[in-house]
Amino acid sequence: MSLILNFPIQQVPTAINRDLISRYNLSGPRYTSYPTALQFRDDFTVADYQDALARLKPETPLSLYLHMPFCATLCYYCACNKIVTKDRSKSGTYIEYLKREIALHAKTLGRKPKVKQMHWGGGTPTFLSHPEMAAVVKTLHQHFDFAPRDEGEYAIEIDPRSIQSDTLAFLASLGFNRISLGVQDFDERVQRAVNRIQSFEQTEQAVLQSRANGFRSLNIDLIYGLPFQTEESFRHTLERVLELNPDRLSIFNYAHLPTHFKPQQAIPTYALPSPEEKLRIMEYTVGFLTRSGYAHIGMDHFAKPDDELAIAQREGKLQRNFQGYSTHGDCELLSLGVSAISQISDSYFQNVKDLDSYYAMLDQHKLPLWRGVKLDEDDRIRRAVIMQLICHFHLEFAKIESGFGIVFRDYFKRELERLQEFVDDGLLLVHDEGMEVTPLGRLLIRNICTTFDRYLSDMAEGRFSRLI
Ligand SMILES: C[S@@+](CC[C@H](N)C(=O)[O-])C[C@H]1O[C@@H](n2cnc3c(N)ncnc32)[C@H](O)[C@@H]1O
Ligand code: SF4
Known part of the structure; x- marks a missing residue:
């Protein structure tokens, strides 16, 4: 019997009700890593990092992430690691240190590794001047061997x-x-409520420029759950966005944690959509985008069927990492810049979070490492389960069993018992051979994943954003 039922997404049942929302609107991680950053330890050292690098096969290609923290203005909702400043000279100083970090990593690696993928995030990478961006790229090319533009991402x-x-x-x-x-x-x-005034024409200009210059893929980020949003207002936004014909859409659930992100306190709480409205917005979004020809990739991403993300999902090769969903499972992720997180040989490493410490450590010719974690066997098993569910919405017990030498039903006896609530609520189907998330369950996939998170029960409520 095949387990892969592959519900047509148009059949999303409308079983979202108050009871369901009150029971499932808890806090939880977005699982861009497992364990999450809260498990990273300060006593993780450069020696641990070097040990992880030493275990890398020389032929393993890298995926590079560069963090550019500066922004010219503050968006009140923002939960990114960013520094808001009008002082344009700040990025000049920053890239001098970034270049030092690139060289230090290359020295630690001891060779010129192949790079198949690179992502500049922030903050706002385009805060940098053109000569500053060119200088960073030049340094990168001195130390890494990049696949040609038509092959790499x-x-x-x-x-x-x-x-x-x-x-x-x-x-x-x-x-x-x-x-x-x-x-x-x-x-x-x-836009006014979140202090981000951006006209349709400004966005359209960027899209036209990208098409004129042969960019292969265009993604647009939206957030649902912002103040004054309704299903109706978001429908208009989605319709306008589709006029721009993006290849991918990231539609993030607004993470509202005003005690952690102080500028969020400027957002009027009364204007935030209720959990019911948010679920209606997401339900509408999934239906509208799938009817418009996009595939629903994992929890917050959509892509055209011929986009590499959709292909990777169909072929079972989709990955999840700190940039969201990714197609390059064969690469190790090396991240550079303040607060950046790398994933190498079953370890996660994070750089120091503030600029002063970042500069001070590089002045001492030290890698600006802050903390990290080395996964044990149980972490690896749970990560495989969580990533499979969040990327593919189904799981075959046999695959986990053959990968890790366990009997799934014995190893996850307690978890399977706890999953019964999701089964009873029509979010999940559990069979003899595996499990399948239903269309309704896809909207609550983070809840389902938390069942397999060993650390979550130890954590205080309030460290993560609401799941709905
Ligand atoms: C680094 S920003 C994108 C680049 C650039 N800084 C900009 O805003 O245009 C990354 C994305 O994170 C998302 N984001 C930021 N804060 C968020 C929050 N509190 N909840 C959900 N998504 C958030 C936004 O969609 C934003 O576009
Ligand atoms: S959303 Fe982008 S531009 Fe706005 S503050 Fe965050 S990182 Fe900066």
Whole structure:
């Protein structure tokens, strides 16, 4: 019997009710890693990092992430690691240190590793001047062996408010072939409430520039759950976004943690959509985008069926990491810049979070490592289960059993008992051979994943955003 039922997504049942929401609207991670960053330990050392690197096979290609923390203005909702400043000289200093970090990593690796994928995120990478971006790329090419532009995936996050008329042409000349545009919402009332005024024309200009310069893939970021959003208002935003014909859409669930992210306190709480409204928005979004020809990739991503993300999902090769979903499972992730997180040989490492410490450590010729974690066997098993569910919405027990030498039903006896609630609520089907998340369950996939998270019960409520 085949387990893979593959529900047509149009058949999303409308069983979302108050009772379900009150029981499932807890806090939980987004699982861009497992264990999550809360498990990273301060006593993780450069020696641990070197040990992880030493276990890398020389032929293993790298995926590079570069964190560019600066932004010219503050969006109140923002939960990214960023520094808001009007002082343009800050990025000049930053890239001098970033170049040092690149060279230090290359020295630690002891060779010129192959790079198949690169992503510049932030903050706002386009805060950097064109010569600053060129200087970083030049240093990278001195130390890493990049696949040609038509083979590799080289992406950059762009704030359409921060580009000039030639920026996309310039980025193409540096080798970038994918862009991701921050939009969030086109509704003016929503934009005013979050302090991000961005016209449709500004976004359209960035899209036109990217098409004119041969960018292979265009992603647009939206957020649902922002103040004054309704199903109706978000429908308008989605319709306008589709006029721009993006290849991918990231539609993030607004993470509202005003005690952690102080600027979020400027957001009027009364104007936030209720959990019911948020679920209606997401339900509408899934239906609308799938009817418009997009595939639903994992929890917050959509892609055209011929996009590499959708292909990777169909072929069972989709991965999840700190940039969201990714197609390059064969690469190890090396991340550079303040607060950046790497994933190498079953370990996670994070750089120091503040600029002063970052600069001070590099002045002492030290890798600016802050903390990390080395996965044990149980972490690896649970990570495989969580990543399989969050990327593919189904799981075959036999695959986990053969990968890790366990009997799934014995190893996860307690978890399977706890999953019964999801089964009773129509979110999950559990069979003799595995499990399948239903269309309704896809909207609550983070809840299902938390069942397999060994650490979650030890954590205080309030460290993560609401699951709905
Ligand atoms: C680094 S920003 C994108 C690039 C650029 N800084 C910009 O805003 O255009 C990354 C994305 O994270 C998302 N984001 C930021 N804060 C968020 C929050 N509190 N909840 C959910 N998504 C959030 C937004 O969609 C944003 O576009
Ligand atoms: S959303 Fe983007 S531009 Fe706005 S503050 Fe966050 S990182 Fe900066």
